[in-house]
Amino acid sequence: MNKSQHPFLNKQLKAQLLLALESQKELELHKSHAGVGLWDCVIHHGDALHADSQWTWSDEFRRLLGYSNVNDFPNVASSWADLLHPDDIEYTVAGFNNHVHDAKEQSLAIGVCQTSCRDHYVMHSQL
Numbered sequence: 001m002n003k004s005q006h007p008f009l010n011k012q013l014k015a016q017l018l019l020a021l022e023s024q025k026e027l028e029l030h031k032s033h034a035g036v037g038l039w040d041c042v043i044h045h046g047d048a049l050h051a052d053s054q055w056t057w058s059d060e061f062r063r064l065l066g067y068s069n070v071n072d073f074p075n076v077a078s079s080w081a082d083l084l085h086p087d088d089i090e091y092t093v094a095g096f097n098n099h100v101h102d103a104k105e106q107s108l109a110i111g112v113c114q115t116s117c118r119d120h121y122v123m124h125s126q127l
Contacts, residue, residue: 020054027056037061039080043100049077065112083112 020042027040037060044052055075065083067073084092 024056027058037064041077046100048096048100053077055079080112085112088112 023040023042027038038058039061040056041048042054044050044054047053055077057070057073057075057079059069062068062070062073065073073079
């Protein structure tokens with residue numbers, strides 16, 4: 001029996017796919033009704049920066065940061081992380097890690113640079 005025919009693996013893959021699809025559906029609903037910049041991440045084995053982690057930024061999130069589409073602000077962690085204000089990197093990473101690893105709700109005020117990085121503003125993130 002090859003791996004693709006193994007019933008446990010197929011069940012696990014289906015569950016992961018359903019979870020990802022449900023997450024995408026929820027994000028689409030929020031993007032079209034909330035009027036705020038939203039993001040979503042499906043974290044792979046507790047590692048948000050893992051290549052298999054799936055990041056999604058809403059169009060409004062991009063717009064608020066001065067970007068227009070997925071081409072200039074791709075759905076990867078570094079799109080946002082690269083914009084963190086240097087004074088806020090350690091604080092933000094610690095808060096995010098607390099949320100991911102300890103399931104603690106986090107409310108962070110984070111300094112980010114917009115496209116030119118001439119402008120700096122604080123965004124509020126509820127994790």
